[in-house]
Amino acid sequence: xxxxxxxxxxxxxxxxxxxxxxxxxxxxxxxxxxxxxxxxxxxxxxxxxxxxxxxxxxxxxxxxxxxxxxxxxxxxxxxxxxxxxxxxxxxxxxxxxxxxxxxxxxxxxxxxxxxxxxxxxxxxxxxxxxxxxxxxxxxxxxxxxxxxxxxxxxxxxxxxxxxxxxxxxxxxxxxxxxxxxxxxxxxxxxxxxxxxxxxxxxxxxxxxxxxxxxxxxxxxxxxxxxxxxxxxxxxxxxxxxxxxxxxxxxxxxxxxxxxxxxxxxxxxxxxxxxxxxxxxxxxxxxxxxxxxxxxxxxxxxxxxxxxxxxxxxxxxxxxxxxxxxxxxxxxxxxxxxxxxxxxxxxxxxxxxxxxxxxxxxxxxxxxxxxxxxxxxxxxxxxxxxxxxxxxxxxxxxxxxxxxxxxxxxxxxxxxxxxxxxxxxxxxxxxxxxxxxxxxxxxxxxxxxxxxxxxxxxxxx
Numbered sequence: 342x343x344x345x346x347x348x349x350x351x352x353x354x355x356x357x358x359x360x361x362x363x364x365x366x367x368x369x370x371x372x373x374x375x376x377x378x379x380x381x382x383x384x385x386x387x388x389x390x391x392x393x394x395x396x397x398x399x400x401x402x403x404x405x406x407x408x409x410x411x412x413x414x415x416x417x418x419x420x421x422x423x424x425x426x427x428x429x430x431x432x433x434x435x436x437x438x439x440x441x442x443x444x445x446x447x448x449x450x451x452x453x454x455x456x457x458x459x460x461x462x463x464x465x466x467x468x469x470x471x472x473x474x475x476x477x478x479x480x481x482x483x484x485x486x487x488x489x490x491x492x493x494x495x496x497x498x499x500x501x502x503x504x505x506x507x508x509x510x511x512x513x514x515x516x517x518x519x520x521x522x523x524x525x526x527x528x529x530x531x532x533x534x535x536x537x538x539x540x541x542x543x544x545x546x547x548x549x550x551x552x553x554x555x556x557x558x559x560x561x562x563x564x565x566x567x568x569x570x571x572x573x574x575x576x577x578x579x580x581x582x583x584x585x586x587x588x589x590x591x592x593x594x595x596x597x598x599x600x601x602x603x604x605x606x607x608x609x610x611x612x613x614x615x616x617x618x619x620x621x622x623x624x625x626x627x628x629x630x631x632x633x634x635x636x637x638x639x640x641x642x643x644x645x646x647x648x649x650x651x652x653x654x655x656x657x658x659x660x661x662x663x664x665x666x667x668x669x670x671x672x673x674x675x676x677x678x679x680x681x682x683x684x685x686x687x688x689x690x691x692x693x694x695x696x697x698x699x700x701x702x703x704x705x706x707x708x709x710x711x712x713x714x715x716x717x718x719x720x721x722x723x724x725x726x727x728x729x730x731x732x733x734x735x736x737x738x739x740x741x742x743x744x745x746x747x748x749x750x751x752x753x754x755x756x757x758x759x760x761x762x763x764x765x766x767x768x769x770x771x772x773x774x775x776x777x778x779x780x781x782x783x784x785x786x787x788x789x790x791x792x793x794x795x796x797x798x799x800x801x
Contacts, residue, residue: 360437367435370442374433379405379444380452381429383421388414396421398429398444406443407431413447418460418561426452457557461564464591468566473573474594480578482598482610486546488515489610492535495520499553499582499603506607514611517545523552528562533571540575547578547610550592551603554585563590572596582606747780754778757785766791 357365381398388394392411397404407429414420421427431446451459468474493500495518504516519539521531532550539548550563550572562568563583572579572595581596582603593599600606739745747753754763757774769775769788777784 359440363435363437363440366442367437370433370435377431377433377444379429379431380426381405382426383423386421386423394421396423398427406436406441407446408443409446409449417449418457419450420460420463421449422463428452457561457564461557461591464564464566464569465594468569468591468595473569478573480597482578482580483546486514486610488517488544489547489549490517490519490539490542490545491549491551492519492521492532492539493549493551493603494523497523497553499551503549503551503582503603503607506604507611510607511611517542522562524555524559524562529565529568532562532568536568536571536575536579540577545577547580548575549580549582549600549603549606549610550596551582551600551606552584553603554588560584560588560590563592565591568592569595580606580610744780747778750780752777752779766793 379398381400381404384397384399384404386394386396392414394409394414396407398407399405409417427449428451429444429446430448431444433442434445435442472478491500491503493503500518507514507516517539519535521535522528523532536548536550539545552560552563557564560583563581569591572581572592578597580598580600581590581592582600582605583590583592584602586601586605598609600609743753755761755776755778756763756769757776760776761768763769763775769791771788771791773788775786775788777786
């Protein structure tokens, strides 16, 4: 079967490359949809090390890829999670390498629930999982603080109510007011800075973080994560007294104690002076009664001990009698020991006279003279035997002396220059030098001829 290739007609419209077509679609899409709001369910959410956030927004019929860049994602109060229905705001665009369209989101909020409320619950759950609300880390409040600090707005009604109640309960306490913004942009940063600065001050017993009531948005500075962590890291106990009694913030859960109102914080941090004075009087009376009881018990024990105590004069008399008795026993014992020692001394003197040093030395001298005579006899006998043996061995070795052989007319021929003994005629050659040792002197000779015959030796 033949294949037919039809050439492209020059009348055809323009042919685009994939990159050109994708770029045109991207430009048209960004122009037509500069800002859109989209709702759907979050799935496949991931946030890699880059800090960006990627997920898919889907409904029953379709799905849309969503990207939130790090700068927007870190600033979001509410952060999307899987399986949650949300509303996204962003710009549609096309990711050219894959030719996929996606939404570049800069804002998200939960569908059917306020973003701030959802962000509050998310942060609360995360910090609770990290242990920031754990009662083990709550620091106890001082029984009677000498110096405290209040972090709040200096113009609010909260500080006035707090100071009024505080000075009515205990007028001598020192109060340091650290002014900060308690709502709006930058409020959280000022609160964090105040907590860190106050933690560097000496002799500060407690910190009160307070403001009046308001909406969730007004109180949001106290729901910021940075504020929660600054409270948790404080080495000084922190009391949170934010809003009204029905208001709860993240700061309330992290703080060491929560007061429902600023006025309640003043009542919590110090007890009334009159109450302390009454407590002091009660403790003083209790201490006095306790002291009197101990004194009475001591007297009674002393009285009972006096009855059981014997007359010391009788005790001294008994001890004196015992001392006399022990002295007599000691005297008798000493006399017995002295008699035994004298008897032992006499016995030792008698034994010593029998073992006189002079008598023992005379006997040893006689024994030494006898041993000396026997030793000289043995040495003379051994010397004579060795002398006879030496003469016998000399007579046997004398015929074996090479010098004696040479004296009988024999000679020893040596090769030169290595001086090897000639035993056969094959060890030298004609013209080779030879050294001949005689009984007296030596001859340097040169070989003139060689024969294999054995010549007869001289008899004399």
